Amino acid sequence: MVKTWDVIVIGGGIIGLSISLALRKLGTTVLLLERGEPGREATHAAAGMLVECGTETPAALQPLASASARMYPEFAHELQDESGVLIDLRDQGAILFSAGYLPAYSREAQDARPLGELEPALDDAEIPAVFLQERSVDPRALAWAALRAAKHRGVDIASGTEATELVLSNGRAAGVSTEKSTYAAAAVVNCAGAWAGNIPPHRFPTRPVKGQMLSVIGADRDLLRHVIRAPEVYLVPRSDGRILIGATVEEAGYDKRTDVATIQRLHQAAIRMVPALAQARILEAWAGLRPGTPDALPILGATATPGYFVATGHFRDGILLAPITAQLMSQAITGVQPDYDISVFSPARFST
Numbered sequence: 001m002v003k004t005w006d007v008i009v010i011g012g013g014i015i016g017l018s019i020s021l022a023l024r025k026l027g028t029t030v031l032l033l034e035r036g037e038p039g040r041e042a043t044h045a046a047a048g049m050l051v052e053c054g055t056e057t058p059a060a061l062q063p064l065a066s067a068s069a070r071m072y073p074e075f076a077h078e079l080q081d082e083s084g085v086l087i088d089l090r091d092q093g094a095i096l097f098s099a100g101y102l103p104a105y106s107r108e109a110q111d112a113r114p115l116g117e118l119e120p121a122l123d124d125a126e127i128p129a130v131f132l133q134e135r136s137v138d139p140r141a142l143a144w145a146a147l148r149a150a151k152h153r154g155v156d157i158a159s160g161t162e163a164t165e166l167v168l169s170n171g172r173a174a175g176v177s178t179e180k181s182t183y184a185a186a187a188v189v190n191c192a193g194a195w196a197g198n199i200p201p202h203r204f205p206t207r208p209v210k211g212q213m214l215s216v217i218g219a220d221r222d223l224l225r226h227v228i229r230a231p232e233v234y235l236v237p238r239s240d241g242r243i244l245i246g247a248t249v250e251e252a253g254y255d256k257r258t259d260v261a262t263i264q265r266l267h268q269a270a271i272r273m274v275p276a277l278a279q280a281r282i283l284e285a286w287a288g289l290r291p292g293t294p295d296a297l298p299i300l301g302a303t304a305t306p307g308y309f310v311a312t313g314h315f316r317d318g319i320l321l322a323p324i325t326a327q328l329m330s331q332a333i334t335g336v337q338p339d340y341d342i343s344v345f346s347p348a349r350f351s352t
Helices: 014-025 059-083 139-152 193-198 260-273 275-279 315-333
Strands: 004-010 030-034 094-097 129-132 156-159 163-169 172-178 182-190 207-217 227-229 234-237 242-246 281-292 299-302 308-312
Touching (some): 004 172, 014 030, 014 139, 014 308, 014 315, 059 139, 059 315, 139 156, 139 315, 182 315, 193 207, 193 281, 193 308, 242 260, 260 275, 299 315, 308 315
Parallel strands (some): 004 182, 030 156, 094 227
Antiparallel strands (some): 207 242, 207 281, 234 242, 299 308
């Protein structure tokens, strides 16, 4: 007998892993297909800032962003407890600098202490700043924890196999063809990120948006306590002393090469913010491909093909939106009315 699954999930980033875990909780059998190694694309490259109400967050996405931010402590604790992996969820908050204006954040989110007291390592800056009660997480540890939890819960995983086509039977999804084999399932969900539009017969309008970053480490492992967000650079501290510095937004196709001049520019911008970083050692420089869409909103929900679903296009918010995406998509896939209206994110909006 040929093995079949209830659902095939295409894409092993944090979105695909989270949906797989949510489906297994409901008793659904799941096969996760990943073209490379799970968690090694956009998730691996992300900084992990859980920006709930940033100025770049589209208004239509705000309810999901806020809901997902509220879910994160339980989401992270569950993965950490099940996998034994320390996820490094930090809640020290963020300091936001703005070259123009500051958004009208609630008074409860702000901190009246002087900037020098909040973060002594910061250079004296003349531009406005506000403290925000935001969290950050290590996406690489998060993905590793999710992968271990998925294996523990019985998700079948096929790595190094790229989905090449959706298999149809009588007009509905029946599985996925890959370069190596064909897998059968009653439903398929496309979580392939920047590659989601490359699987026929559907062509979702996703595109890769390149981001370059670097990480440094200094002698003082407690140099920064808060995430620092400024117009030209952001800095994200990890509990092990690393500081991530990012990031660019580039339309460069599937090119993941780093550029020395760009990395140097980010490094120098970080040093201007935190002069002590001049003494820090560069650990790594990398580039990742965020999945972008024409209207900067994710693509979520059922497609025109029965049994075929999509969850992609999260752009910069994939890490933040993983918990709520997993909840809503597992509901939609299993025929339950989602807790939030996701019609604005429907793939139908790109139909012609």
